[in-house]
Amino acid sequence: MLFSRELLLLYGLAGIGMIGGSLFRPILPIFTRAFGATGFEIGLLTSGFMIARAFVSIGSGKLIDLGYSSRKLIRIGFGLVVILTFFFLSVKSYLGILLIRVGQGICSGMIWPSAQIMVGGFSERGYRTRALSIYQITGRIGMLLSRGILIGILMIGTRLGYSAHERYRLVFLFAAILLMGGFLESWFLKGKEKEMEPKDAGGFHFDPILPIAFIMGGLLSLQSIAILYFNEQFSIRPVDIVAILLIMDLVILVTTYLFSFIADRYGVKPALLFIIIPCVVAGLGFPFQRIASLSLLFWFLTRVTVTGFIPIARSYATAQKSGVGMSIGFLNMATNLGAVVGPALGGIIYDQLWGGFKIASYSILSLLLPIFFFWLRRE
Known part of the structure; x- marks a missing residue:
């Protein structure tokens, strides 16, 4: 079923994860600039995140092929990303921000490939692409919602008399709380997806x-x-x-x-x-x-x-x-x-x-x- 219990949980996970992960992105360059970062250093935050995510994605896939639980990778990834996002509240330097973003990239490489594999495992061939599409759509809806939530948080912070830096810290706090919701939701993933035999996937086959x-x-x-x-x-x-x-x-x-x-x-x-x-x-x-x-x-x-x-x-x-x-x-x-x-x-x-x-x-x-x-x- 396209809307089975497990698929609904995974769709929800994509939405919550995207809200929490996207909430602070628009203000991160401005927040980082306050620590004296150059334009190149700000760009490095995205590059570091993407490179870490890229290579950890392969490791996560390999572990799953060898029989390691997708659920465990999702839970570990969400647990770590919550802790890392809380670190934004006390970070004191550009290097600290860069390390947090690289760490979040590692967590992203653990969570999302595992979730995609689970969506594929819980869906039949006749509607698998649509299931993955809905999974992506809920993520995009989460991203759109994050923009409205961000505006609301910044407006509330302004009304309360917070400085710009304090308002940004408030955004990081809300993001961490939302990601904690994703961590808690991941523990409700109980169903059994399509069997994939634990095995070494063999040599790398280049696919176009x-x-x-x-x-x-x-x-x-x-x-x-x-x-x-x-x-x-x-x-x-x-x-x-x-x-x-x-x-x-x-x-x-x-x-x-x-x-x-x-x-x-x-x-x-x-x-x-x-x-x-x-x-x-x-x-x-x-x-x-x-x-x-x-x-x-x-x-x-x-x-x-x-x-x-x-x-x-x-x-x-x-x-x-x-x-x-x-x-x-x-x-x-x-x-x-x-x-x-x-x-x-x-x-x-x-x-x-x-x-x-x-x-x-x-x-x-x-x-x-x-x-x-x-x-x-x-x-």
């Missing part, structure tokens, strides 16, 4: 889905570059960009489920074709648009297709007959490493080129997709 995931992770992480582009090239105000992003995110909730339905009904590879063709067209056309509305449309198509790829790729990984944990682990690693490389590539191109070509990083990454997709189809 991995470079596709790397490229998609890179495209997804170019959002900050796109925001800068629209602000500078078309003079779109930040408040309007936020409103556009909100509308996009609401539409993406529907399109993500639609792509997942196609994958369940017709198969993963046909669904990927529906994703990759518009993604390539949008990526190639993006730099050549001189009208703001058309440029926004191409950006929207890119975001829709990239987001739709994620649950389909996870469904593909959980359908493997052996080494499911490692498949999920490597998939997460590829996406996370793409998210590290993407902004660096996008920033270099943005600084070196002019006009619409400042956003050519979308074109470069999109052009690589057909190569690996045709390789995947031959597998």
Whole structure:
């Protein structure tokens, strides 16, 4: 069942985890800046988190393939991330903040690949992609809710006369409490998912889905570059960009489920074709648009297709007959490493080129997709 007890708990876990994990992200750069951090050091917080998450994801997958409990990894990860988030209340230096973020990346690499494997294990093949899609959608809803909660906390702190630094500490406190709710919920996961024999997954098998995931992770992480582009090239105000992003995110909730339905009904590879063709067209056309509305449309198509790829790729990984944990682990690693490389590539191109070509990083990454997709189809 698409809404069985265990799946509902996992959907809820994704929502709570995303609220708690996303709540402090918008204020973290400002909070860190108060400790004298440079722009590079602030960027390193994201890179450190992603790199730690990437490599721990593989280790978590390997442990699960060898028979270690997904539930235990989720509980340990949530328990540690609660403690680490509480450390934000007393941190005194940039190095302390960096270590906390790397630690949170390690916890993320324990929690979310394990949860994805459990969603796959509790769902049948006929609706597995939709289950993973709903899991992702609840996470995105959690992220949207976190923005409203953040505004509320900051407003309350202001009314109480707290300084900016004290208000930020209050945000970290609420985030830790919310993550504690996720830790407590994880103890209610009792059902038995589909059996996967405890075994060594053997040697690493390179799958063309991995470079596709790397490229998609890179495209997804170019959002900050796109925001800068629209602000500078078309003079779109930040408040309007936020409103556009909100509308996009609401539409993406529907399109993500639609792509997942196609994958369940017709198969993963046909669904990927529906994703990759518009993604390539949008990526190639993006730099050549001189009208703001058309440029926004191409950006929207890119975001829709990239987001739709994620649950389909996870469904593909959980359908493997052996080494499911490692498949999920490597998939997460590829996406996370793409998210590290993407902004660096996008920033270099943005600084070196002019006009619409400042956003050519979308074109470069999109052009690589057909190569690996045709390789995947031959597998």
